[in-house]
Amino acid sequence: MITVKAPGKLYIAGEYAVVESGFPAIIVALDQFVTATISPSDTFGSIVSKQYQENSIFWRRQGDEMVFDNRDNPFHYILSAISLTENYARETGQALGVYHLGINSELDSADGKKYGLGSSAAVTVATVKALCQFYHLPMDKSKLFKLAAIAHLSVQGNGSLGDIAASVYGGWIAYHSFDRQWLHLQRQQHSLTELLAMDWPDLKIELLTPPADLRLIIGWTGSPASTSHLVDKVAMVKAKQRGEYQTFLQDSKACLKRMVQGFRNGDLATIQTELRQNRQLLQGLGDFSHVTIETPILKKMIQIAETAGAAAKTSGAGGGDCGIVLIDRAIDSTQLLKQWAHEGIQRLNLNVHTVNDDVISKA
Known part of the structure; x- marks a missing residue:
């Protein structure tokens, strides 16, 4: 069985401005985690999370249609992370397998209350991390951030992805958000392998050391x-x-x-x-x-x-x-x-x- 962890986060400063390309924020990773476990299966696979069994969803009317908003539902981030990572695995020549994926989160309270610690980002990072190990994919922090950022953005559609950076790099970070319009265009023209190897415009992640006091x-x-x-x-x-x-x-x-x-x-x-x-x-x-x-x-x-x-x-x-x-x-x-x-x-x-x-x- 493979077991990996990804920490939650809190923004310290720079909120709202950081959603604009190149604008900075300071974020800190915390010692509460999402843990992903993955083990191979011969027959059917499963995705199980005791925290997210009963997750509420938001919807609105568009004419007579019910339009669902999946951005606060952690399962959609898990499915997006699986889809992206398996696409990358296929590009590297790996045969896809069947597995049981377990997600255990400390980022919400025992009775399901959300603390705002970036659980959707940590869920995405943990899922990508676990699958990269399962498929033996070479993965450094820069590639992990990029793959998880693409997966998260595919669901959320907005935001800076600073919470993904905190979950990947840990500690205190200064984060400058990348150009998401550029990424949208590049995704139509390049493979994931190529995208992960590119420099992303405006993206900058600097590890900070807090004063001792x-x-x-x-x-x-x-x-x-x-x-x-x-x-x-x-x-x-x-x-x-x-x-x-x-x-x-x-x-x-x-x-x-x-x-x-x-x-x-x-x-x-x-x-x-x-x-x-x-x-x-x-x-x-x-x-x-x-x-x-x-x-x-x-x-x-x-x-x-x-x-x-x-x-x-x-x-x-x-x-x-x-x-x-x-x-x-x-x-x-x-x-x-x-x-x-x-x-x-x-x-x-x-x-x-x-x-x-x-x-x-x-x-």
């Missing part, structure tokens, strides 16, 4: 949010509010550039200053796009953290899910956590996960 604390609001739907809402507004949106993009890029430099210099104060600046930029985006990024409970969570001497903001698309706090290790956070608990905010006891710098699988 930086401590990350994560709070969960208890209400899940759909990233896909929130990104859709902002995308609808950006054509109408072009001036404000372009200003937001440039301000976000400048802020993230300073923040990345803070990581390079080991300067916690700079990182905290830019985190607060990024929060303000996202509040502005929420105002002119009429998207609720900072819910009342997220606002309360941030205020409590700021009072304790930390820097805090929403993580990811907002609208619920998690908030993140960057605090000096020397500061006692006991009172902060007590106040969170009083407000119904759950501290997620997660740590940063660092992937070993090895080859993913050998041919």
Whole structure:
């Protein structure tokens, strides 16, 4: 049996802007995982996940038709990852087999609540990783990212794929999103083998080392949010509010550039200053796009953290899910956590996960 893991993630800064080609975000991988197991079968294959047995789906009307939205259903990411990886296996001359694939996720709570830790990305990465080992496909981190990114994009259709990068590379990363329009065109002209060997325009992934005095604390609001739907809402507004949106993009890029430099210099104060600046930029985006990024409970969570001497903001698309706090290790956070608990905010006891710098699988 083959067993592989892929970690979840949280966005630290750069949300929404990062969906545009070449714009940066900082993301961290966490020590909660999706585990994929795969074993050969002689007769029939199976895909089993105890977490995703009863998954709700969204739909809307198009005339008299029910049109289903598969972007929040993890099984569609698993099927896309299988399809892409098996296409790649065929291109390399491998005969396709039958197998049992098991998916076990720690990224949602035991009763199925979503924490917003990027489960669809981790599911995609774990599935691709497991199948690459099953078919003995040579796979380094760059190829794993590209194959998983194509599979994920095939289902989600939008987003930056930064969560895929965090799941592949681990640790703290500065991620610049690639040109998805370019990828769409290249997929019509090139094989997967060729695509994985290409340089993708604007794609940049830099591993960051956090300052020794930086401590990350994560709070969960208890209400899940759909990233896909929130990104859709902002995308609808950006054509109408072009001036404000372009200003937001440039301000976000400048802020993230300073923040990345803070990581390079080991300067916690700079990182905290830019985190607060990024929060303000996202509040502005929420105002002119009429998207609720900072819910009342997220606002309360941030205020409590700021009072304790930390820097805090929403993580990811907002609208619920998690908030993140960057605090000096020397500061006692006991009172902060007590106040969170009083407000119904759950501290997620997660740590940063660092992937070993090895080859993913050998041919």
